[in-house]
Each structure stands twice: as C-alpha cells, then as structure tokens.
Amino acid sequence: GRRESTLPPGPPTVPLLGNVNIFPKEFAFFKFTEWAREYGDLYSLKIGPDTTIVITSMKAVKELMEQQSSLTSNRPKSYMMDVTYEDHYAAMMNYNETWRLLRKSMHSILTPSGAVEHQPIQAAESTQLIYDLLHSPEELYTHIRRYSTSVITSIIFGKRFPQYDCPEVGGIFGALEVAAAVTEHGAHPPIDQLPFLNYIPERWASWKQQAKLCNKLLCRIYFHLLSLCEERIQRGEENGCFLEGVIENQEKYGLTRKMIGYLGGVLLDGGAHTTSAFLQSMILCLMAFPEAQKRAHEELDRVVGEGRAPRLDDFDNLPYCQALINEIHRFRPVAPLGMPHATSKEVRYRNYVLPRGTVVFVNIWGIYHDPDVYEDPETFNPGRYLQNEFGTKPGVDVSDFRNNIVFGNGRRMCPGMHLANTSLALNVMNLLWAFEFSPAIDPRTGEHIPVGLFNYEKGSFYAPAPFSCTIKPRSSARTQIIETEYAAARTVFEKFESREVAQTPTVGATELNAGMFT
Numbered sequence: 165g166r167r168e169s170t171l172p173p174g175p176p177t178v179p180l181l182g183n184v185n186i187f188p189k190e191f192a193f194f195k196f197t198e199w200a201r202e203y204g205d206l207y208s209l210k211i212g213p214d215t216t217i218v219i220t221s222m223k224a225v226k227e228l229m230e231q232q233s234s235l236t237s238n239r240p241k242s243y244m245m246d247v248t249y250e251d252h253y254a255a256m257m258n259y260n261e262t263w264r265l266l267r268k269s270m271h272s273i274l275t276p277s278g279a280v281e282h283q284p285i286q287a288a289e290s291t292q293l294i295y296d297l298l299h300s301p302e303e304l305y306t307h308i309r310r311y312s313t314s315v316i317t318s319i320i321f322g323k324r325f326p327q328y329d330c331p332e333v334g335g336i337f338g339a340l341e342v343a344a345a346v347t348e349h350g351a352h353p354p355i356d357q358l359p360f361l362n363y364i365p366e367r368w369a370s371w372k373q374q375a376k377l378c379n380k381l382l383c384r385i386y387f388h389l390l391s392l393c394e395e396r397i398q399r400g401e402e403n404g405c406f407l408e409g410v411i412e413n414q415e416k417y418g419l420t421r422k423m424i425g426y427l428g429g430v431l432l433d434g435g436a437h438t439t440s441a442f443l444q445s446m447i448l449c450l451m452a453f454p455e456a457q458k459r460a461h462e463e464l465d466r467v468v469g470e471g472r473a474p475r476l477d478d479f480d481n482l483p484y485c486q487a488l489i490n491e492i493h494r495f496r497p498v499a500p501l502g503m504p505h506a507t508s509k510e511v512r513y514r515n516y517v518l519p520r521g522t523v524v525f526v527n528i529w530g531i532y533h534d535p536d537v538y539e540d541p542e543t544f545n546p547g548r549y550l551q552n553e554f555g556t557k558p559g560v561d562v563s564d565f566r567n568n569i570v571f572g573n574g575r576r577m578c579p580g581m582h583l584a585n586t587s588l589a590l591n592v593m594n595l596l597w598a599f600e601f602s603p604a605i606d607p608r609t610g611e612h613i614p615v616g617l618f619n620y621e622k623g624s625f626y627a628p629a630p631f632s633c634t635i636k637p638r639s640s641a642r643t644q645i646i647e648t649e650y651a652a653a654r655t656v657f658e659k660f661e662s663r664e665v666a667q668t669p670t671v672g673a674t675e676l677n678a679g680m681f682t
C-alpha cells in the first residue's frame with residue numbers, strides 16, 4: 165500500500181490498504197477534484213498494491229492520453245465488468261487485434277460520413293419526442309428515455325420502441341442502471357486489487373450476486389434484440405441497421421454470435437444512458453437559468469421562425485445553441501470521470517514512472533470546474549463559448565484544449581460521438597423551438613419547486629434523478645407543425661417496426677423489484 169517514490173504525489177497512505185480506506189464510494193469526481201486542488205493536475209492513489217492516477221488538466225490529457233496513446237489505451241482489469249459481460253468486454257475492448265477489427269466493423273457509425281446514413285431515424289425519433297411532450301408533458305423523464313433507447317436500438321439492432329412501456333425499454337434502463345451502479349468505482353470492495361476477496365463465498369459477497377444478476381438482465385436484452393435482427397435478415401427485410409453489416413461480415417471480422425450480441429449491447433449501453441442524461445441535464449439547466457433559455461429562444465425565432473420545424477442544416481447558423489451544448493457538457497458532464505484507461509506498459513511522464521497496469525482517470529469534472537480556467541465555473545453560462553471557442557477566461561493558454569474531451573481521448577475515443585452529436589443538435593433545436601421549460605409548481609404552496617441542480621443518481625454516468633417540470637408549447641402554429649411532422653415521420657418508422665417472431669423476454673422485473681440493488 166505504500167506509494168513508490170517514482171509516482172506522482174497523492175493523499176497519505178496506510179499500510180496494506182494504501183488509499184482504499186479513503187477512496188470515495190459514490191460521486192468520486194467531487195473528491196477527486198478536491199484532491200486535484202491539493203495535489204495538482206497529476207496525482208496518484210494507491211489501491212492496495214495497485215496504482216491509480218488522476219489527471220485534471222488538458223495539458224496532461226494531451227501529453228499522456230493522446231501523445232502516448234499507444235501505451236494508455238487499455239481498460240483496467242475488472243471483475244465486475246468481466247462477470248457482467250462474461251469476459252467479452254475485456255476480449256473485445258482491450259487494445260488488441262479483436263478491438264481493431266471491431267473498430268473497423270463500427271465504420272458505419274464511427275465516421276462522420278457513416279453516421280449520416282442514420283440521420284433520418286434520429287430526426288424522426290426526435291420528432292416523436294416533441295410530439296410525446298406535447299401530449300403528455302408530465303412524462304418528460306420517460307419520454308427522453310424512450311427516445312434515447314429507441315434511437316440507439318433502431319440504429320444498432322434495427323428495432324424501435326414506440327412507447328416507454330414496451331417491456332424492453334424499462335428493462336434496458338433497469339439493467340443499465342444496475343450495470344452502472346455495480347461497475348462504479350468504489351461501489352464495491354477492491355476485488356481486483358485484493359484478490360483474496362474472491363474467496364469469499366457468493367452468499368456473503370453481495371457484489372458477486374449483483375454482477376451475475378446484472379449479466380443475466382443484460383444478456384436477455386442483447387440476445388433478444390439480436391434474434392430480432394437475425395429474423396429480419398432471414399425474411400429479407402433488412403433495414404440498414406449497424407448489426408446487419410456486422411452479421412454479413414461475421415467471418416471476415418472473426419466474430420462469434422455471442423461477440424456480436426455483446427458488441428450490440430456495448431453500443432446500446434454506451435448510447436442509451438448517455439444521451440438521455442445529457443438531455444435531462446439540459447432541461448434542468450434551462451429551468452434553473454431562464455436567461456440562457458430566453459437567448460436560445462430568440463436565436464431560434466430569428467433563424468428558424470415559427471413557420472417550420474428546425475432541420476439539421478440550421479445548426480450551423482445557431483451559434484448560441486452550439487454554445488449551449490458545450491456549456492451543458494462542461495457544467496454537467498455525462499461521464500465526469502470518463503471511462504478509466506489502463507497502461508499496457510511502463511510509462512514515463514514528467515519525472516514519474518507509471519507501472520504497467522496503472523489505472524488512469526481523466527477528471528473531466530475537475531478540468532471543467534477549475535476556477536483558474538473558467539470564470540465562475542459553477543454558473544451555467546453558454547455565453548462564455550461565444551467569447552472564445554473553449555469558453556475559458558481571457559489569458560488562459562488554450563493550446564492543449566479541445567471541446568470533445570467529454571467523449572474521451574486517444575484511441576478509445578467514444579465510437580458513438582458523431583451519432584451523439586447529431587442527436588444532441590436535433591434535440592436542442594427541436595425542444596427549444598417547440599417549448600418553454602420552467603420549474604414545476606408545488607400544488608400545496610403555489611410556489612415554484614426549487615431545481616435540484618445536484619439531485620443526481622449514483623453510478624458511472626451522472627444523470628439527474630427524476631424531476632418535475634412545467635412544459636408549455638410556445639405557440640399554436642408550432643403545435644400544428646409538430647402534429648404534421650409526426651404524421652410524416654411514420655414513413656421512416658415503418659421499417660423499424662417490422663413484424664416479429666422472437667419472444668419478448670421478461671426482462672428481469674422480478675429481480676429489479678426484489679430490491680436487490682437498493
């Protein structure tokens with residue numbers, strides 16, 4: 165547990181455990197940020213004999229995660245991930261030949277030109293989102309979840325979900341929440357660093373039961389969706405989804421059926437929760453900072469007007485909406501600690517030596533909330549991104565900055581980034597063009613319910629806990645247009661709603677309701 169002299173500094177250690185006793189159990193980025201202010205932009209934590217480093221500056225991200233990306237692109241060994249994904253995450257996602265083949269197979273979603281093919285379903289789903297909000301605004305939270313799940317399952321598996329109460333959608337989110345909770349760092353004992361913990365029998369080791377159950381829940385969903393895709397191919401009813409291309413090239417890529425199911429699953433996990441967390445945070449910010457909402461409304465009125473709905477090509481002419489997206493990423497990043505990387509060999513950086521297997525966190529929260537870099541970082545102010553591209557204070561050296569840090573770094577950069585950017589642009593435009601969002605009124609007091617800017621769920625992703633909100637359409641002309649656009653979107657939906665034979669699984673409601681994870 166003792167810190168080697170060749171490591172960056174960090175909090176004092178205790179014998180054997182190192183820093184295990186002070187490793188935060190939830191919302192680790194808050195503590196990581198406090199430590200960054202004390203120990204600097206590169207510090208280390210000892211987790212038993214293993215080393216973790218935390219990076220909290222754009223300069224160190226560039227020098228270590230990008231310029232030395234060939235050494236810092238592994239994923240840490242993780243018992244929870246191995247059980248949850250039956251070893252497939254490690255097999256597919258470690259930086260090896262399989263990973264390279266998979267990245268190749270992801271071409272149709274990875275590249276900007278490939279992602280363009282999926283825009284029609286993204287636009288149609290976004291239309292359904294505003295249609296749903298028009299008709300049942302009180303279900304905001306579940307409408308956003310339906311949207312983000314349906315758009316990703318359509319693109320990846322070719323199957324859409326028109327309602328939230330399809331058994332799959334609730335199941336997907338239930339399972340993803342469980343997965344995010346059980347795989348959160350600090351949420352369970354450090355089994356990877358202290359392997360003797362693995363000898364604890366399952367009946368006393370709640371984390372073992374949770375990982376197994378999580379695997380069961382996720383598997384049912386992934387392979388159910390894969391069967392639907394396979395059936396469609398057999399019927400000759402392909403709809404251009406991502407997995408059709410993978411199945412067609414299965415031999416070329418050397419993938420088993422199980423790997424294909426997990427590949428789809430990993431993309432689903434990566435895409436559903438993130439997009440919905442972003443949109444929910446956006447609505448919280450719009451309620452809490454009405455001035456920002458007003459400016460976005462004014463810009464949309466000027467550029468789009470109320471005679472038609474926004475189109476994707478409007479986005480280039482909407483600098484304030486672009487700034488709003490950057491500010492939401494900064495203010496409430498969906499993955500405040502990204503996803504941890506690990507070093508594949510010994511790495512030398514500054515005057516330090518980081519051993520092979522060092523876990524590396526990029527503390528996105530700490531970078532984006534640094535008062536030396538951002539004026540008043542705890543205030544939501546999209547305008548900062550109009551003053552300069554990176555929203556920084558005057559005089560800050562921005563030579564190492566980039567705005568897509570929220571999507572990760574180096575060779576592991578998020579493969580869904582282009583799809584996500586399209587989704588965010590479409591929804592920011594549509595939601596703000598169509599509605600005004602304000603805090604809900606407490607029926608007992610008649611007062612506004614305060615906006616819970618820190619009322620967020622635990623887990624690897626930072627997503628708001630369910631909240632209420634008043635949503636008003638901005639004009640009857642817009643209401644009319646939403647109805648017409650939704651009717652037109654039906655033609656896009658049809659091919660993602662083909663008849664099915666595969667039985668819908670019971671997606672773990674019993675286990676979830678059994679309160680095993682509460």
Ligand code: HEM
Nearest residue numbers: 430434435438498499502503570571572573576578580584
């Ligand atoms: C707002 C939206 C999103 C955000 C903020 C986001 C963020 C991230 C981050 C921070 C990582 C870790 C990168 C790293 O390790 O350096 C990641 C990885 C990943 N993302 Fe996203 N993501 C988003 C949307 C999506 C979408 C739509 C998809 C699917 C189409 C997706 C699929 C994935 C996958 C599969 C990985 C793991 C890649 C690997 O391990 O090599 N993400 N994402």
